[in-house]
Amino acid sequence: MNPFEKSVLPSMSPDGQMDLFGYVAADNRSGVVIPSPDCSLNGLVHFKYSPLMKKSIRCKGGVLFGHPEVLLPAYMKAPEFADARELAAEWAEHAVRRKTQKNKAIIKDLVNRFWQAVDQIFSDKGEAPLASKGRLPPIRPQGVHHNLTDVLAAINNTYFGGSLTCRITWSNRVGGLSFHSVRRDPVTGENFHLISISRGYDAANCPLYAIAGVVYHECLHIVIPVEERQGRRVVHGREFRQREKRYIYYDEWIKWHKEVLPRNIRAMRHHKTL
Ligand SMILES: [Zn+2]
Numbered sequence: 001m002n003p004f005e006k007s008v009l010p011s012m013s014p015d016g017q018m019d020l021f022g023y024v025a026a027d028n029r030s031g032v033v034i035p036s037p038d039c040s041l042n043g044l045v046h047f048k049y050s051p052l053m054k055k056s057i058r059c060k061g062g063v064l065f066g067h068p069e070v071l072l073p074a075y076m077k078a079p080e081f082a083d084a085r086e087l088a089a090e091w092a093e094h095a096v097r098r099k100t101q102k103n104k105a106i107i108k109d110l111v112n113r114f115w116q117a118v119d120q121i122f123s124d125k126g127e128a129p130l131a132s133k134g135r136l137p138p139i140r141p142q143g144v145h146h147n148l149t150d151v152l153a154a155i156n157n158t159y160f161g162g163s164l165t166c167r168i169t170w171s172n173r174v175g176g177l178s179f180h181s182v183r184r185d186p187v188t189g190e191n192f193h194l195i196s197i198s199r200g201y202d203a204a205n206c207p208l209y210a211i212a213g214v215v216y217h218e219c220l221h222i223v224i225p226v227e228e229r230q231g232r233r234v235v236h237g238r239e240f241r242q243r244e245k246r247y248i249y250y251d252e253w254i255k256w257h258k259e260v261l262p263r264n265i266r267a268m269r270h271h272k273t274l
Contacts, residue, residue, distance in 0.1 A: 037049075037078075037079075037085070045068055045069070045089035045092055045093065048070070048071050048072070050073060055073075057071065057073070067093070068093060070089060070092045081118070084114060115130075141170065143202035145202050146201070148168045148195075152168045152195070152219075154212065155216050159246070164219055164222060166193035166195055167195070170196070171199055176199070178198045178214050178218055180195050180196075182194070195219070197211070199268060200261045209249035210249075210252070210253050210256040212247075212249070213247055213249060213253025213254070213256075214253070
């Protein structure tokens with residue numbers, strides 16, 4: 001059957017139910033199939049819309065013969081979001097399956113591609129992309145010069161007996177500080193610690209002991225909670241400073257941090273390569 005025949009099938013079956021393939025019989029004489037906002041092109045994933053949602057999508061499994069239903073923000077009903085909706089459908093098909101390591105990686109990739117597609121649609125329309133506030137930033141441990149995953153693994157094994165389960169990324173802010181935050185994975189719904197390292201450390205002139213020093217510092221924030229003292233938040237208390245000095249290259253790292261890092265950050269602001 002060719003697609004043009006499909007497109008003129010009635011969208012209601014004789015018993016009055018929406019047909020499973022969701023083709024709309026509207027006046028579409030040009031032969032171009034306009035994607036329905038109600039379901040994916042293969043007809044298997046149905047879309048619902050919420051006027052309250054802006055920067056999130058949700059899915060529910062087992063709605064239609066085991067296929068999921070996706071809840072999208074209402075503005076995504078517009079035709080220009082058709083391709084993005086297909087990605088959401090593909091995401092939902094994986095998100096309702098068992099979370100194997102492989103499936104988790106696919107889910108994460110689809111979520112990222114989906115929001116990239118949405119941002120692209122906004123910029124094609126000449127509108128600002130959705131604020132990324134609250135949304136998971138891209139996690140990029142591989143820098144130009146250094147891989148943070150390797151450094152974190154070494155620090156985790158040496159100083160924490162491999163007990164930390166955090167993730168790590170180069171900071172997305174130019175010249176930003178290094179920091180630690182707790183994030184919620186939009187796919188699994190689980191909270192996790194995220195360490196973000198200033199890009200000033202991703203430099204040819206940065207020795208590994210300096211990166212390891214700042215990674216160790218941020219790891220300490222995971223295991224030493226903020227103290228509340230006389231109404232003040234003490235982030236780097238006495239215990240913190242004592243444990244920080246156990247780092248074998250503490251003095252060398254601090255020297256690099258004070259002398260070279262500010263120069264690197266100034267250079268980044270002037271768009272020089274480090
Ligand atoms: Zn700190």
